[in-house]
Amino acid sequence: MNYPLLRTIDSPADLRRLPRTELVKLAGELRAYVLDTLSNSKVGGHLGSNLGTVELTVALHYVFNTPEDRLVWDVGHQTYPHKVLTGRREQLATIRHLGGISGFPRRDESPFDTFGTGHSSTSISAAHGMAMAAKIKGEDRRAVAIIGDGSMTAGMAFEALNNAGVPHGGLLGNMLVILNDNDMSISPPVGALNKYLARLMSGNFYSSAREGAKSVLKNTPLYEFARRFEEHTKGMVVPGTIFEEFGFNYVGPIDGHDLDALIPTLENLRAKKGPQFLHVVTKKGQGYKLAEADPVKYHAAPGKFDPAVGFVKSATPAKTSFTQVFGEWLCDMAEQDKRLVGITPAMREGSGMVEFHQRFPTRYHDVGIAEQHAVTFAAGLACEGLKPVVAIYSTFLQRAYDQLIHDVALQNLPVVFALDRAGLVGADGATHAGNYDIAFSRCIPNMAVLTPADENECRQALYTAYQHNSPVTVRYPRGAGVGVAIAKEMTALDWGKGEVRRESSKPHLRSNSDSPRIAILSFGTLLYPALQAGEQLDATVVNMRFVKPLDQALVADLARTHDAFVTIEDGCVMGGAGSAVMEAMQAAGFDLPVLQLGLPDEYIEHGDVASLMSACGLDAAGIERSILKRFGARPSLVRPAANQ
Ligand SMILES: Cc1ncc(C[n+]2csc(CCOP(=O)(O)OP(=O)(O)O)c2C)c(N)n1
Ligand SMILES: CC(=O)[C@@H](O)[C@H](O)COP(=O)(O)O
Numbered sequence: 001m002n003y004p005l006l007r008t009i010d011s012p013a014d015l016r017r018l019p020r021t022e023l024v025k026l027a028g029e030l031r032a033y034v035l036d037t038l039s040n041s042k043v044g045g046h047l048g049s050n051l052g053t054v055e056l057t058v059a060l061h062y063v064f065n066t067p068e069d070r071l072v073w074d075v076g077h078q079t080y081p082h083k084v085l086t087g088r089r090e091q092l093a094t095i096r097h098l099g100g101i102s103g104f105p106r107r108d109e110s111p112f113d114t115f116g117t118g119h120s121s122t123s124i125s126a127a128h129g130m131a132m133a134a135k136i137k138g139e140d141r142r143a144v145a146i147i148g149d150g151s152m153t154a155g156m157a158f159e160a161l162n163n164a165g166v167p168h169g170g171l172l173g174n175m176l177v178i179l180n181d182n183d184m185s186i187s188p189p190v191g192a193l194n195k196y197l198a199r200l201m202s203g204n205f206y207s208s209a210r211e212g213a214k215s216v217l218k219n220t221p222l223y224e225f226a227r228r229f230e231e232h233t234k235g236m237v238v239p240g241t242i243f244e245e246f247g248f249n250y251v252g253p254i255d256g257h258d259l260d261a262l263i264p265t266l267e268n269l270r271a272k273k274g275p276q277f278l279h280v281v282t283k284k285g286q287g288y289k290l291a292e293a294d295p296v297k298y299h300a301a302p303g304k305f306d307p308a309v310g311f312v313k314s315a316t317p318a319k320t321s322f323t324q325v326f327g328e329w330l331c332d333m334a335e336q337d338k339r340l341v342g343i344t345p346a347m348r349e350g351s352g353m354v355e356f357h358q359r360f361p362t363r364y365h366d367v368g369i370a371e372q373h374a375v376t377f378a379a380g381l382a383c384e385g386l387k388p389v390v391a392i393y394s395t396f397l398q399r400a401y402d403q404l405i406h407d408v409a410l411q412n413l414p415v416v417f418a419l420d421r422a423g424l425v426g427a428d429g430a431t432h433a434g435n436y437d438i439a440f441s442r443c444i445p446n447m448a449v450l451t452p453a454d455e456n457e458c459r460q461a462l463y464t465a466y467q468h469n470s471p472v473t474v475r476y477p478r479g480a481g482v483g484v485a486i487a488k489e490m491t492a493l494d495w496g497k498g499e500v501r502r503e504s505s506k507p508h509l510r511s512n513s514d515s516p517r518i519a520i521l522s523f524g525t526l527l528y529p530a531l532q533a534g535e536q537l538d539a540t541v542v543n544m545r546f547v548k549p550l551d552q553a554l555v556a557d558l559a560r561t562h563d564a565f566v567t568i569e570d571g572c573v574m575g576g577a578g579s580a581v582m583e584a585m586q587a588a589g590f591d592l593p594v595l596q597l598g599l600p601d602e603y604i605e606h607g608d609v610a611s612l613m614s615a616c617g618l619d620a621a622g623i624e625r626s627i628l629k630r631f632g633a634r635p636s637l638v639r640p641a642a643n644q
């Protein structure tokens with residue numbers, strides 16, 4: 001297909017020049033183009049949500065004066081059609097690839113990407129800020145937040161509604177919230193809000209409430225008042241929708257695939273002042289039968305596939321992923337211990353909890369996109385003697401930092417945090433990278449931090465954490481490890497103990513050898529490239545396993561017997577595991593040179609993990625290079641000058 005109409009659209013200005021009658025055709029081409037591009041992509045991307053927002057995107061850019069009017073897309077995983085219509089049509093093929101465009105909106109990518117996203121439920125706050133800024137600056141423009149029903153479940157979305165629906169400082173922003181209700185999150189949606197939205201969609205709730213109220217008022221002076229000021233009274237006299245109670249003018253639900261409904265409704269809403277709310281109903285995967293039938297599977301496409309047959313998500317992939325290790329451990333542990341409760345903030349599939357959900361439905365809790373609640377909910381369960389395991393991506397635990405400290409750690413409650421997607425995650429890029437959890441969790445009193453090196457150690461580390469009577473994080477990366485055999489038996493690791501995996505045959509420099517005797521202290525899965533580098537350099541290599549409690553005795557022992565240390569971790573260097581080693585050495589009075597390897601103090605873009613790790617010098621060759629550069633010759637053992 002050569003997309004004759006789509007090829008003429010290089011910006012929304014081109015779109016607005018089209019007669020309205022052409023828009024349906026354009027939407028058809030846009031949908032086909034997204035599907036065609038993603039099915040030919042090596043990297044894949046978020047498919048279902050993008051197919052579902054085609055008409056909405058066309059209508060928004062048609063009606064609103066973008067980028068002067070601000071569109072803020074929640075999560076941003078549904079912005080592929082938006083990217084195509086805003087000058088990035090040809091670049092769509094590079095989406096999520098190394099050096100290509102991002103899978104999420106980025107302010108530095110386009111003026112049409114008004115707000116960077118990736119994590120959910122931020123759009124109403126940001127759009128409210130933009131609308132308020134326009135008021136303060138006296139500018140006449142609109143801000144629009146487009147948020148999905150899944151993302152709407154987060155507390156933050158309601159904090160924003162609560163703030164945006166009433167004037168403050170005498171000012172009320174001109175903003176529109178569009179609830180894109182496809183009755184799906186990544187997994188099927190959960191919670192009371194979902195049930196409420198279903199009732200709104202059934203159409204009976206609002207109309208019967210309104211009719212009921214009218215008949216009650218019929219012969220009273222209030223009836224005429226109510227009739228003439230119906231909009232006002234539906235919030236005041238009859239029970240309005242929850243969104244009206246927040247101060248928004250609620251319109252909908254309308255069909256989000258019907259341009260003849262969308263365009264006039266958006267035109268009306270654009271003309272209105274103050275907080276507006278439009279409820280649109282869409283279908284995840286719209287227009288692609290396979291995705292419509294299985295929106296969970298088609299949330300994201302894994303790479304190239306034939307649209308005619310779809311893709312297969314292999315039940316038995318070549319290598320066991322860390323996520324699978326966790327999922328199997330969870331089921332095994334749950335079988336042994338009835339107190340175990342598994343919690344996920346809306347990431348059942350990604351966290352490997354599908355089987356646990358099937359086998360232990362009463363002990364499985366998907367709390368929606370509500371990381372803060374997930375953590376404090378776990379704290380409550382732990383108070384009552386249950387054993388909560390919170391399965392959460394490292395990046396999403398950032399949302400619940402205060403809950404981690406204040407609700408869990410301060411009360412020393414035994415909650416296990418299974419931190420998936422630790423370190424770089426690849427195609428999702430900087431928003432989803434789990435680079436900070438070591439640094440932010442090790443500074444919390446009572447917390448323990450475990451960094452298993454491979455699949456088997458991950459299983460054993462989870463078991464160890466589960467036996468511990470205080471909060472613990474066990475972190476592991478996206479995808480598979482080196483492929484070691486996984487023992488069915490669960491054996492607790494020696495608490496706070498590392499293990500020497502390779503011993504250098506070099507003598508001490510202090511005993512006048514030619515090159516320094518180096519100890520590489522590795523935290524997590526980088527142990528394996530570290531072992532390769534250690535082999536080349538004849539260095540000692542240690543699998544530290546625990547960032548906290550750190551094996552101080554082992555560190556002291558190594559410091560006495562080596563000339564230099566190298567620390568390695570797949571987390572940020574700043575404040576990370578290497579810093580923990582430095583602190584321990586300082587406290588114990590050792591003055592050894594230390595090279596800290598890990599992720600630099602910058603955001604790492606999307607790309608395949610192997611290339612990114614190599615660019616960060618964290619593959620075997622890079623580790624070797626860095627060590628040689630720093631310690632290859634005797635003089636480099638001297639500390640570099642402060643300004644070097
Ligand atoms: C804070 C946060 N938690 C979890 C996620 C993972 N996540 C991305 S999209 C998504 C589902 C969002 O559902 P919805 O907003 O309804 O959009 P849809 O996928 O249905 O289009 C989830 C859970 C995230 N991006 N951010
Ligand atoms: C948009 C979003 O946050 C998720 O869909 C995320 O991309 C999932 O990542 P994984 O593929 O690592 O589960």
Ligand SMILES: [Mg+2]
Nearest residue numbers: 148149150184
């Ligand atoms: Mg949804």
